[in-house]
Amino acid sequence: MEVILQKDVHNLGVIGQVINVSAGYARNYLIPKKLAIEATPKNLALMKKQEALIKAAQEKAKKEYADMALRMEKISFTFSRKAGENDRLFGSVTNADIAEALKSEGFEIDKKKIMLDEPIKSLGIFKVPVKLHPEITAQLKVWVVKDEPATKKEHQPQQEAGEESGSSPSSGDSVVE
Incomplete structure (x- = not known):
């Protein structure tokens, strides 16, 4: 038809x-x-x-999409996630996360237009294509970093308490300095 x-x-x-x-x-x-x-x-x-x-x-x-692509490519997005051994993430960075970050910068982009083959599951720098128009694709720069600031804040009180009581952190805790 x-x-x-x-x-x-x-x-x-x-x-x-x-x-x-x-x-x-x-x-x-x-x-x-x-x-x-x-x-x-x-x-x-x-x-x-x-x-x-x-x-x-x-x-x-x-x-308009070409102008938007130029503005998008000037911005880089940083996602802070908890990571385990070998820099593997607990969870992932998905196209929905990237769409939400774009929305916070003033870009209304449907998550379906973010062309991630699969969610990002490791630390590093990634180029993420965003198909704005059939002929226009923007390349976003996405940084995925280890969630260290939150880790430091969580472990500092434990370290101080450990120093005061004379005990050391348990073997499962890692103290980041």
Whole structure:
């Protein structure tokens, strides 16, 4: 079934594009969510009339996304996580975490546009692609560091208490100085 996209749909196409999809996908998903309309002769004629407006809107959006990509690439994000041996994280840094960090910097980005193959589970510096537009991808710089400041604060009172009572920290505690 041929449909005309009313909005950009990830991995499918951009607004105004006529595409061929299965009838069930069109009837049950694209059309009810107002992502597409059926490609009837009447709708195709309407799209031809609106084509200039659509192209202008696409160019404007592309320019805005390019500007946004430049601003995003100037920022680096640091995530502080607890890590165990061999610098493996307890937990991970996910695309939802990165989307939340972007939101705190004023960027409204859907977590689905952050192209992490799998969550980050080790310490280090990572380049994370963010697909803003089918033709524009920003590269975010993400630092994942060991959660040391919180560790120091947690262990300092234990160390002071240990010095006062004459005992040493238990073998399970690591004192960071």
